[in-house]
Amino acid sequence: xxxxxxxxxxxxxxxxxxxxxLLLCLLILSVAGTVVLWRGESSExxxxxxxxxxxxxxLTAGEQGLYADLRVTLDxxx
Numbered sequence: 084x085x086x087x088x089x090x091x092x093x094x095x096x097x098x099x100x101x102x103x104x105l106l107l108c109l110l111i112l113s114v115a116g117t118v119v120l121w122r123g124e125s126s127e128x129x130x131x132x133x134x135x136x137x138x139x140x141x142l143t144a145g146e147q148g149l150y151a152d153l154r155v156t157l158d159x160x161x
Contacts, residue, residue, distance in 0.1 A: 142150060
């Protein structure tokens with residue numbers, strides 16, 4: 084009969100792995116933030132010149148209805 088020898092297994096050092104995962108997350112977030120800032124579209128407000136029609140105000144009710152029908156038709160054609 085052989086006698087069993089107890090072996091002590093120490094846990095792996097999770098401190099370094101946690102640090103590496105945290106650094107990887109920060110790298111991914113910084114790259115994503117850079118891409119968003121670099122490729123982001125600026126929100127510019129387009130103004131209507133005085134000689135252009137504004138479909139919300141400058142048309143009569145009948146003309147607005149016709150305009151809405153044309154927009155729906157355009158969406159259906161696409």
